[in-house]
Amino acid sequence: MFADYFQFVAMDVDSGDDFSALWTDEALERMVAVGSSAVSLGTLRNVDVEVEIHVVDELPKLPLAEYDHVAEGSFDTPTGSLAVMGCTGFLPDAYRVDVPPGSYQFLYLVRGVGSVTDESSPANDLYILYIARGEERPPTLIKHWKAAIQPELLP
Numbered sequence: 001m002f003a004d005y006f007q008f009v010a011m012d013v014d015s016g017d018d019f020s021a022l023w024t025d026e027a028l029e030r031m032v033a034v035g036s037s038a039v040s041l042g043t044l045r046n047v048d049v050e051v052e053i054h055v056v057d058e059l060p061k062l063p064l065a066e067y068d069h070v071a072e073g074s075f076d077t078p079t080g081s082l083a084v085m086g087c088t089g090f091l092p093d094a095y096r097v098d099v100p101p102g103s104y105q106f107l108y109l110v111r112g113v114g115s116v117t118d119e120s121s122p123a124n125d126l127y128i129l130y131i132a133r134g135e136e137r138p139p140t141l142i143k144h145w146k147a148a149i150q151p152e153l154l155p
Helices: 025-030
Strands: 007-012 032-034 038-042 050-055 069-077 081-086 095-098 102-111 126-133 140-143
Touching: 007 069, 007 126, 025 032, 025 140, 032 069, 038 069, 038 102, 050 095
Parallel strands: 050 126
Antiparallel strands: 007 038, 007 081, 032 038, 069 102, 069 140, 081 095, 102 126
16 A cells, blocks of 8 residues: 555545545554544655555454554445545545444554664554444544654664
8 A cells, every 4th residue: 555645545436525624643653534524644754655455343452562662543435335545646546445334443553663663664563543433432542552662773
């Protein structure tokens, strides 16, 4: 997935959310900007990154120690057709995930942060998005990646 501007999106194909207004300081800290029918997921590199998308019956309870960064929240998909793409991607070419229309919760996980040396060099970072039907809940940072790496490596 091309993470142009250090992000990729999962959005209802008819979403009108404007991420220029949704990327607040809190959203940057979470690495997740949430609109009503879309979520923009931050990355640590501005190149192609490995992404996994999982649509599940319920969000998994995973051991946090295996991940460097964890956030959660919710969004709606009125059409049931999700597009997943880089933020500058072309919607007709986007990867599609068909789900029943409705409200969805998400869990965003990042691992491999310690392998990232700069924004464009190869690394073993992985960005994982779980999506499950569920009621609305506020975007929440559960674990921040900066706690997972050595202080001398922080920007």
